[in-house]
Amino acid sequence: MDGPAIITQVTNPKEDEGRARGAGEKASQCNVSLKKQRHRGILSSFFCCFRDYNVEAPPASGPSVLPPLVEENGGLQKPPAKYLLPEATVLDYGKKCVVIDLDETLVHSSFKPISNADFIVPVEIDGTIHQVYVLKRPHVDEFLQRMGQLFECVLFTASLAKYADPVADLLDRWGVFRARLFRESCVFHRGNYVKDLSRLGRELSKVIIVDNSPASYIFHPENAVPVQSWFDDMTDTELLDLIPFFEGLSREDDVYSMLHRLCDR
Numbered sequence: 721m722d723g724p725a726i727i728t729q730v731t732n733p734k735e736d737e738g739r740a741r742g743a744g745e746k747a748s749q750c751n752v753s754l755k756k757q758r759h760r761g762i763l764s765s766f767f768c769c770f771r772d773y774n775v776e777a778p779p780a781s782g783p784s785v786l787p788p789l790v791e792e793n794g795g796l797q798k799p800p801a802k803y804l805l806p807e808a809t810v811l812d813y814g815k816k817c818v819v820i821d822l823d824e825t826l827v828h829s830s831f832k833p834i835s836n837a838d839f840i841v842p843v844e845i846d847g848t849i850h851q852v853y854v855l856k857r858p859h860v861d862e863f864l865q866r867m868g869q870l871f872e873c874v875l876f877t878a879s880l881a882k883y884a885d886p887v888a889d890l891l892d893r894w895g896v897f898r899a900r901l902f903r904e905s906c907v908f909h910r911g912n913y914v915k916d917l918s919r920l921g922r923e924l925s926k927v928i929i930v931d932n933s934p935a936s937y938i939f940h941p942e943n944a945v946p947v948q949s950w951f952d953d954m955t956d957t958e959l960l961d962l963i964p965f966f967e968g969l970s971r972e973d974d975v976y977s978m979l980h981r982l983c984d985r
Contacts, residue, residue: 803921868896
């Protein structure tokens with residue numbers, strides 16, 4: 721397995737060395753433009769790269785029917801026998817569920833050395849240990865702590881667990897994430913790993929997804945709070961700026977009315 725496909729990320733434009741890359745710019749459901757560049761290279765299979773930002777959602781199915789997983793070879797898998805999340809704990813009873821992405825949302829990771837890396841995570845690939853350099857997005861600590869107080873928080877990444885799990889161990893010192901979901905929990909749909917919120921086992925009107933990639937929430941764009949992809953801008957305040965919004969959202973009966981107002985800003 722190549723390196724970067726283990727990690728879900730888009731390419732930092734500053735790291736472009738002239739290798740073949742496809743770049744695209746798509747507006748999100750809430751008219752938030754997110755520039756995306758696809759990463760190709762010797763380690764390109766380590767990072768999970770979203771390949772088609774014009775992906776269309778499948779036809780809506782009934783609320784009690786779980787859509788089948790779509791394999792890359794075009795075949796169909798049977799729906800899971802149970803939902804992805806266990807029953808909510810007493811601590812989280814009555815709270816809304818916030819699904820939070822990892823790469824380019826909370827952190828940026830690279831196989832290239834980063835002098836100011838917050839973490840260096842060893843990852844084994846085909847018998848060889850590779851060092852992954854991880855930068856934390858500014859204000860991620862404050863963001864996670866407050867989110868953990870207000871919501872049932874779930875980490876959901878299309879990266880592989882062998883990378884994302886140790887990063888989450890280092891990032892989440894407070895036990896904010898009640899559960900961690902990785903690539904195998906995604907639906908492979910038209911070249912993208914999609915996070916199907918209907919499989920969580922939570923009422924959709926009380927679920928929010930925070931993600932930098934519109935492709936990852938294409939099945940449920942009305943539940944999304946889009947964020948800009950982050951690489952290394954240490955003046956970024958997006959996570960800090962979102963805290964008051966989520967404080968208000970935690971008091972709503974359902975998420976749709978307030979998210980609709982966010983989209984219309």
